[in-house]
Amino acid sequence: MAQLELIEVVQRYGRHTIVDGVNFSLEPGRIACLLGPSGCGKTTLLRCIAGFEEIAGGEIRLHGQAVSTARQRVAPEQRRIGMVFQDYALFPHLTVDQNVAFGLRNLPQEEASLRVRQLLATVGLHGQGDKFPHELSGGQQQRVALARALAPRPELILLDEPFSNLDVGLRERLSVEVRDILKREGSTAILVTHDQNEAFAMADEIGVMYEGKIQQWDVPYNLYHRPANRFVADFIGQGVLVPGTVEPDNAVRMELGVLTSDTPVECNESCTECDCGCEVDILLRPDDIVHDDASEVQAEVLNKAFRGADILYTLRLASGSEVLSLVPSHHNHALGEKIGIRLDADHVIAFKRGADCACDHAD
Known part of the structure; x- marks a missing residue:
């Protein structure tokens, strides 16, 4: 009881x-x-x-x-x-x-x-x-x-x-x-x-x-x-929302590449398995963005907050969108410098963006 x-x-x-x-x-x-x-x-x-x-x-x-x-x-x-x-x-x-x-x-x-x-x-x-x-x-x-x-x-x-x-x-x-x-x-x-x-x-x-x-x-x-x-996404921890498009097989395409989830993508509260090309906002935490010198995706350092073992970087992508990345502090980059980054996330947190998703009208 x-x-x-x-x-x-x-x-x-x-x-x-x-x-x-x-x-x-x-x-x-x-x-x-x-x-x-x-x-x-x-x-x-x-x-x-x-x-x-x-x-x-x-x-x-x-x-x-x-x-x-x-x-x-x-x-x-x-x-x-x-x-x-x-x-x-x-x-x-x-x-x-x-x-x-x-x-x-x-x-x-x-x-x-x-x-x-x-x-x-x-x-x-x-x-x-x-x-x-x-x-x-x-x-x-x-x-x-x-x-x-x-x-x-x-x-x-x-x-x-x-x-x-x-x-x-x-x-x-x-x-x-x-x-x-x-x-x-x-x-x-x-x-x-x-x-x-x-x-x-x-x-x-x-x-x-x-x-x-x-x-x-x-x-x-x-x-x-x-x-x-x-609200919970914004209140708990740090993160940003970036635009993406839902694809088949639990995948979402965004500027940083394709992110594949280990669970079905939920593009709104009523649609728990979406693969219909819905436009969504994807939550990315600082630990989802990894510093990688070998990556082709480059981002400009806009801001940095030193936290001892780590530095929290605010990065600007080519489109002008901003993301956060938590990087070990021995990678100490200057403001305005371009660094390589890649996605490293095993699931997708998606929120419906703009107009209704197509799956809202599906039978």
């Missing part, structure tokens, strides 16, 4: 719909992420799951039991959900030990103390229990907040932009560490973030949200390599 299930969940402020018919389920021990731009409804949806907000329609279930419908709502404190907030929300007048033990007041003191010591060791804060929050770094305070949420062994952990107040390097490192902690505890969790690097580092599955809807719920690999629509 799913730990959490959302069925056609709707939430509104007055006439303004914030969450619009969201469906997903989460199995025990899995870590999910609601990912999307500001204002897409992800934090509102998290607050609905926590029980802080009512829903206007649909149903939220925990272990098969309805906790939110349009007619009734189980109180947050009765849902056995742990919450980690963006601002940590630690009690400044309590020590680290006392903060972590806050939700263990119904346990015998010896049992509660043992649980606190175990969690502080788990989050890497062994021996820090006598300190107060202001004596800790931001990363340490976030670990305390996580330990406090984990202490009562909740059925679900919700993390609302938990790393947004930290610097980039610490944010990336801590997201990996928090995932390890959650996995060791066997916790089921949902993270809310607008940062895809955090989402990829932490989540087993990700729901990309836009305008109150889940645009795609999938594993990180598929979001990057097989986006469901243009």
Whole structure:
């Protein structure tokens, strides 16, 4: 049975719909992420799951039991959900030990103390229990907040932009560490973030949200390599859309050559196997374009972004179209220089371009 299930969940402020018919389920021990731009409804949806907000329609279930419908709502404190907030929300007048033990007041003191010591060791804060929050770094305070949420062994952990107040390097490192902690505890969790690097580092599955809807719920690999629509393609990773024409046998012809897919080419949402000469836009990621001095296809270096091991080149093709290419940094080319490139992709992500495809009218 799913730990959490959302069925056609709707939430509104007055006439303004914030969450619009969201469906997903989460199995025990899995870590999910609601990912999307500001204002897409992800934090509102998290607050609905926590029980802080009512829903206007649909149903939220925990272990098969309805906790939110349009007619009734189980109180947050009765849902056995742990919450980690963006601002940590630690009690400044309590020590680290006392903060972590806050939700263990119904346990015998010896049992509660043992649980606190175990969690502080788990989050890497062994021996820090006598300190107060202001004596800790931001990363340490976030670990305390996580330990406090984990202490009562909740059925679900919700993390609302938990790393947004930290610097980039610490944010990336801590997201990996928090995932390890959650996995060791066997916790089921949902993270809310607008940062895809955090989402990829932490989540087993990700729901990309836009305008109150889940645009795609999938594993990180598929979001990057097989986006469901243009919004997901644009929001996840980097890439460009170049024009192409669909040919038989899962092939697409474009300026860079013919790209053959390992799956049928989908030239629009209703046509899942297209070979009728449709005009499409093809998504090319930087890792789909390989630097190759022996290639006859030449491109001009328009821009370059040094990234240590790699350089991200913006390249102009003969037609004036631009593509991106991620190249090992020992290939250091000057702006305006022509370099050889070739395609290296094993599938095609195509979106219908312009007029309706011919296959739209096929019998």
